[in-house]
Amino acid sequence: MTITETAATASTRVPTRRTVLMCRPEHFTVSYRINPWMHPEDPTDTSLAVRQWELLHRAYLDLGFDVRLIDPAEGLPDMVYAANGGFVLDGIAYGARFQYPERGPEGPAYLDWFAANGFEVREPVSVNEGEGDFLLVGDRILAGTGFRSDAASHDELRAIYRREVVTLRLVDPSFYHLDTALAVLDPGLSGGDENIAYLPKAFAPESLAWLQRTYPDAILVNDDDAAVLGLNSFSDGYNVVIASRATDFERQLRARGYNPIGVDLSELLLGGGGVKCCTLELRS
Numbered sequence: 685m686t687i688t689e690t691a692a693t694a695s696t697r698v699p700t701r702r703t704v705l706m707c708r709p710e711h712f713t714v715s716y717r718i719n720p721w722m723h724p725e726d727p728t729d730t731s732l733a734v735r736q737w738e739l740l741h742r743a744y745l746d747l748g749f750d751v752r753l754i755d756p757a758e759g760l761p762d763m764v765y766a767a768n769g770g771f772v773l774d775g776i777a778y779g780a781r782f783q784y785p786e787r788g789p790e791g792p793a794y795l796d797w798f799a800a801n802g803f804e805v806r807e808p809v810s811v812n813e814g815e816g817d818f819l820l821v822g823d824r825i826l827a828g829t830g831f832r833s834d835a836a837s838h839d840e841l842r843a844i845y846r847r848e849v850v851t852l853r854l855v856d857p858s859f860y861h862l863d864t865a866l867a868v869l870d871p872g873l874s875g876g877d878e879n880i881a882y883l884p885k886a887f888a889p890e891s892l893a894w895l896q897r898t899y900p901d902a903i904l905v906n907d908d909d910a911a912v913l914g915l916n917s918f919s920d921g922y923n924v925v926i927a928s929r930a931t932d933f934e935r936q937l938r939a940r941g942y943n944p945i946g947v948d949l950s951e952l953l954l955g956g957g958g959v960k961c962c963t964l965e966l967r968s
């Protein structure tokens with residue numbers, strides 16, 4: 685991209701106000717291990733997790749987002765990762781069905797919240813971990829599989845939302861959910877370009893080839909930024925809330941005309957999650 689093109693794109697970036705669901709990490713800890721980031725033998729600090737989460741919550745309020753909250757449940761330490769609670773589009777919430785029994789009860793808890801808050805709900809048949817693996821880009825849903833969500837859940841998505849659903853195969857256990865390996869920067873909703881960022885090594889060869897073909901201008905992040913879950917970020921089309929330690933990603937975002945906003949969620953990283961994991965977008 686030339687400098688003139690970059691400036692032109694930058695001036696057209698338009699933030700759109702998002703509605704998101706979050707869950708305060710009042711019961712956060714690491715008491716089991718279902719991803720390589722989790723070390724139950726190491727101590728965690730729940731009050732620090734809450735303080736860090738509150739900064740993310742504050743950042744969203746400052747951006748003008750409508751932030752809804754679901755009550756955290758005791759005994760569900762991973763419930764803070766709201767992205768896994770379901771997938772919501774067109775006012776329809778497709779519920780989550782978790783791969784590991786430790787998180788199982790979160791599925792119905794989130795589904796009840798959706799029903800009580802005016803969403804049409806769809807009970808899941810296949811294993812799927814919601815927006816952790818399903819990302820909307822323009823009118824297309826990118827759907828991860830390989831570690832958590834079963835590819836059969838992608839068929840459920842197709843049937844419910846009548847959109848194109850593209851299956852992407854994840855191969856690196858550290859990047860086990862699609863939202864740890866790929867970020868949607870501009871879903872194209874504000875009339876801007878559809879833009880993404882991703883970590884090439886997280887994808888199987890055929891999935892990587894599809895990404896390269898489909899999004900030739902995507903931002904590629906380096907291993908250091910990936911190692912702090914830098915891709916696990918949330919964009920409103922202009923402002924991109926990212927891990928504050930993802931400094932090269934921050935630089936690349938700025939060069940493309942985005943406004944990166946760093947937040948430190950080091951404590952929640954101990955559970956294998958970051959900014960995006962704590963955020964479920966509610967699309968009416």
Ligand code: ARG
Nearest residue numbers: 719765767816861955957961
């Ligand atoms: N400990 C949680 C798990 O392994 C972390 C979930 C992170 N969420 C996400 N959307 N990537 O399931």
